[in-house]
Amino acid sequence: MSALSRRRFLGLTGGAMGALATGGCVTAAPAEPVTDGSVGLRFWTHDPSYTATFQAALGDRDIMRGSPYAPSLEVTAAAGTDLLTRTITQFMADGAPPDLLGIIISEFPRVMKGGLAESLFLDLTEIAEPFGDDLLRRSPYTVDGRLYGLDSDTSISVLYYRPDEFARAGLPADAATWEDMLDIGGRLNEATGKSVGMVSNGDNTSLYNTYLQVLVQRGGSPFDADGALTIDTDESVAALDLIQRGVANGAFLVVGDPYGAAAAAAIKSGLLVALTMPSWYRVYGLEANAPEQAGQWRLRTLPRFEDGGHIAANLGGTGFTVSAVNPGREAALDLLRRVYLTPEGQLLRFQTGGFLPTLRSLYTAPDFTSFRDEFLGGQESFLEYARAADDLPEFFLSANNEALVVAMGAPLLGLYAGDLTPAQVIRAATDSYRRQVRP
Structure with missing residues (x-):
């Protein structure tokens, strides 16, 4: 030892x-x-x-x-x-x-x-x-x-989407920015009750992962390379603001567990016509829960934030x-x-x-670019994955990671409800984290 x-x-x-x-x-x-x-x-x-x-x-x-x-x-x-x-x-x-x-x-x-x-x-x-x-x-x-x-x-996070549903609603699925996608999602939700993403209000881990995936795409990290907390940043504010606006206008559906029955039902029923999730969700989330939708889904790189960030994330x-x-x-x-x-x-x-x-x-490499994903309608998915891999963000963990997971839970619920601003969420989570983690 x-x-x-x-x-x-x-x-x-x-x-x-x-x-x-x-x-x-x-x-x-x-x-x-x-x-x-x-x-x-x-x-x-x-x-x-x-x-x-x-x-x-x-x-x-x-x-x-x-x-x-x-x-x-x-x-x-x-x-x-x-x-x-x-x-x-x-x-x-x-x-x-x-x-x-x-x-x-x-x-x-x-x-x-x-x-x-x-x-x-x-x-x-x-x-x-x-x-x-x-x-x-x-x-x-x-x-x-x-x-x-x-x-x-x-574990590259991409946007899975139903092109048939976007076409039926007369809306584009190729929005370049999240700002445009939120507008599209809000209009879609108002007209049909459907959403273009999901966030979790379940346990602390699910709440935190909702935030983490968006934060990493925006170019932030919960910690730096030395393990110091780094959630009080412009990137963190932008990530929380996107989540709050998406929940408020219906673009994002709130579910208890992105891997549970509610999410599965939303996918099968067509309430979710797009969602941001990692590559492994294609098998464990989409195909496992809605095999009858084979051929109806596609994937693309994520819409950008107008103020920076990446076209991919990790989770x-x-x-x-x-x-x-x-x-x-x-x-x-x-x-x-x-x-x-x-x-x-x-x-x-x-x-x-x-x-x-x-x-x-x-x-x-040809062994990968030649692959056609039949569940995704025969799409050559590595054309999109390659773009994402070239812009894959980096993030860091810390020995105190669990303390942050706990600290973010209640404030994120307040964000969803519109009771807290992004700045207030960061302040509340930071205070809670500091109480748990003594120097």
């Missing part, structure tokens, strides 16, 4: 495993790594698509060519919110966490303090460095300038990490590199699980 004592480790993780802290300041040295041959790897994930992808990679000669290892996977599936807790518990119990662990992005801030990431996971900075800016989505998994996770998907993600202490760590690192940092591996990930490339240069 590198230089971090077990007692200190337990303190940093909230004491959840206090009963295991009988060893005082005993530390666990990493086991000698396996250098070649057969090796069993413990693989923990919340999504069967990741299991299918890695299993397929093990049988792919192009991907595994030249590897000194012959890995096999011992798979454990659990809820994404449980995996990191179980990993820490396992580490403390016997010093043997999973060799490969997929951490959903909202859980990663838990290891962004006190050397936890360094103690649990291998530093991936060196294997990522040769790719420079071509490798996307590094910032959320970076701690003190070092990279500890490789994201499985760029969600899963970063894969490698244990820093297990004997199979070098084999796990070799496999992760082959699946996540080679063109062959990235193509396999897309073909097996629908995961978008995290190497920017692949968005114009």
